[in-house]
Amino acid sequence: MKATDKPSFGVLVTDVTRLMRKHFDRRAVCFNLTRAQWRALKRLHRGEGMRQNELAEQLEMEPIAIGRVIDRLQKAGFVERRADPADRRAWRLYLTPRAHGVVDDMEQISTELLREAQRGVSAAEMKAMMSTLTRMKNNLHALDQLGA
Secondary structure: OOOOOOOOHHHHHHHHHHHHHHHHHHHOHHHOOOHHHHHHHHHHHHOOOOEHHHHHHHOOOOHHHHHHHHHHHHHOOOEEEEEEOOEEEEEEEEEOHHHHHHHHHHHHHHHHHHHHHOOOOOHHHHHHHHHHHHHHHHHHHHHHHHOO
């Protein structure tokens, strides 16, 4: 790309996402968690007691893949499966005390990284960008409903 060429919207969004992930992964390496494991912990932190299939749906992952993620998290002492009192075949997922501490630490890393990434961006600019991206996301979800 020439210095005078402007990158497309898609390229910029992809680049920002990739760079945020790269810097987050560098800072969180001490926790020995994959991004998929971190996402699962964060989602469970927001709603403990969900079923494995609900977590898979929320993370847009296949049930078999989320099963492997949960297996590793359970083995590492971050998650526990508890029997669902309403369905003997199902398990509910809960974070362990160890996981709560790690989630708090990783949230701090995320907050600091976002603050650094937003340097020089005003609150009004952030609000407008978030509003625009939310609208675009909703539009794309609407296409899913139409089958487009």
